[in-house]
Amino acid sequence: MMSFSASIIALPGKLAISAFLSILLISSCSDPATVGLELAPGNNQIGVFYKDFNLNAQVVLLDSFNTVNSGLLIVGNEEDEFFGKTESIGYSRMFFDGAAEKPLASAILDSMFFNMEVVSVNGSNLDRPKRYTVHRLTEPLLDTLYYNFDALSFEENPFASINFTFNEEKDTILRLPIIKEFQEEFFGKLKVGRASEFENLFTFRQYFPGFAIKSRTGDNTTIGVDLGGNTGIAVFYHYEGDTVSKRFNVNTFSSRSFNGIKSNRTGTPTGVVTESGKSYDVGxxxxxxxxxxxxxxxxxxxxxxxxxxxxxxxxxxxxxxxxxxxxxxxxxxxxxxxxxxxxxxxxxxxxxxxxxxxxxxxxxxxxxxxxxxxxxxxxxxxxxxxxxxxxxxxxxxxxxxxxxxxxxxxxxxxxxxxxxxxxxxxxxxxxxxxxxxxxxxxxxxxxxxxxxxxxxx
Known part of the structure; x- marks a missing residue:
């Protein structure tokens, strides 16, 4: 460890200390026991001293922590020579207003989108397209705690996807097209009198447990998706003779969610970090x-x-x-x-x-x-x-x-x-x-x- 000192101009009081601080950056090495000069030898003045030393550090993988209802879905796929490959998948239920008007049996579907309100973007090469896919869960999201290394199963094929180039845009709503098969099935069950799936939230979540949002390997970017009225499925429909479409929302307002992490640190300095709560010297x-x-x-x-x-x-x-x-x-x-x-x-x-x-x-x-x-x-x-x-x-x-x-x-x-x-x-x-x-x-x-x-x- 090195110690540093600076000569002090023989000025009284605050002026001396001010002068010391102004030349601190060009100070020379010295033993801490001898650094500093009396401001006025022979008087009861103050000697000002400087010491600089380092602290050592290690890395720690913390115990798994609860990520339920953190307010954001963290969706990312990153690769780093120190941390390895890290993927974050956001999981959420969905919600609809039971008092909202539902389409009648005669309704005609116009379009259907999955909207994602992106409130943060962090990563590399934002001038290149990043891909996001939305998948239907095949198991329910329960009223229990979920931790950062938890996961739920979901369908391999997405029902909505998009390639999007952010550039300087860090706050936007992405509009993901939904595949035709899903649109027809979902709209058919939504119509009044056609099925029981939309009678209430319980029957709906039995039919549609929720979704998972994934990002593409190699994109090296992570987004934060805000939960609420702007993230979810937007259904547009009309009746014969209408000139304006009606809209029905199934969103993530008041919906339970969590973020799950997958990590592969093999071959990196942090590859030795295997146990949570333990300190590791990684170089x-x-x-x-x-x-x-x-x-x-x-x-x-x-x-x-x-x-x-x-x-x-x-x-x-x-x-x-x-x-x-x-x-x-x-x-x-x-x-x-x-x-x-x-x-x-x-x-x-x-x-x-x-x-x-x-x-x-x-x-x-x-x-x-x-x-x-x-x-x-x-x-x-x-x-x-x-x-x-x-x-x-x-x-x-x-x-x-x-x-x-x-x-x-x-x-x-x-x-x-x-x-x-x-x-x-x-x-x-x-x-x-x-x-x-x-x-x-x-x-x-x-x-x-x-x-x-x-x-x-």
Missing amino acids: SIVGMKSTLAMAIRVDTSPIDAFLDTLSGVIFNQVVLSIGEIESQDVNNNPITGMVMVYVNRENKPLTSSINGAPLYVQTDGQPQVIFDQNGNKVPNNIFLSAAILSYDPATKKFQTRITSHVNAIFRGQLQRQDWLLYGNTPQTERDDFKRSLRQFKVNQNKINVQVIYSKSR
Whole structure:
């Protein structure tokens, strides 16, 4: 590990510190015990010091997590030299309004489409067509929990499909033509008095358990399909003599759904990752991938090693920096933000003694410890005030300040813990780590802590 220092211009007070910060980037290497110059020798001034050190990391495949009703169907097929081949299939039931007008026996079918409201697109070569297919389930989607590695069986041949080129379009409704055989069958059962399948949701779901949406191998793109009134089957029909078509919707409003992942990491650095919850050393490069549930564990023991060399200091600023990340396609956006979860050796979150909730590194300026019902100091675990590692596209780095956190460890208020980086932030309404296949990779030597601290002379 290297330490860095900068000479300080002999200016009083805040001007000296400001001058120090302005030349920090051109600082030279030095031993941390000797860095810093007195601002005014012989007076009770402050010496400002700088330390830079790395943290080691491993990858962890998290335990399977619940993806039911995450709000989006994640549909993607990606291949990467580090993560291998990853496919995400979205599964959902369907819904219709029982009070809506249904076509009579004399109705004439005009057209039928399967609409998909695409609200996010992430991937490569978006100037080339991407293919999506919709398949009828052959088993019901039950009122139970489904996890990211679960799957349901469906018909091999799709009833709707499309080739679509996104280019710069990331928010659109795709209109997939439905094959003629399915149209005739579906419309025939929908007509009043023809069959019982549309009497209510229960009889309908016995007939049509739901659907699965797939993407094409090799497309290297993932979309997020919003569930609700704009995703589902649109039926257009008329009666003899009509000039305007009527419409009947069977959509995904209030419909149970989940996302299932298939992963083949054979021959990649993460091919050794076989057991969930276990830390794996995969070499100099580590990475995270959403919904696959591959995360990064950070060994924070170098923080203890550094703090053990200090006494009587004040921390002016401590920054955790991850990156630059490894290069990826301009349209293959990385995870946008992460929190740091305290974990034990088995990568299980450490929890609060007050409410059993996971413990997170708290952001600067927030209490790092609080009092429990017995008056004992315990770690603060409020998710809304968790420190956020935010991604900056300009620098290709994740960064956050952890000054208050390190100060609490130094003062003995907190016990240092290792962290699990998790791809979610308090600002998002839902867990982003379950709503995409976003990823990033980084060299371990770019997981870095930069410390500026002062010591009275």
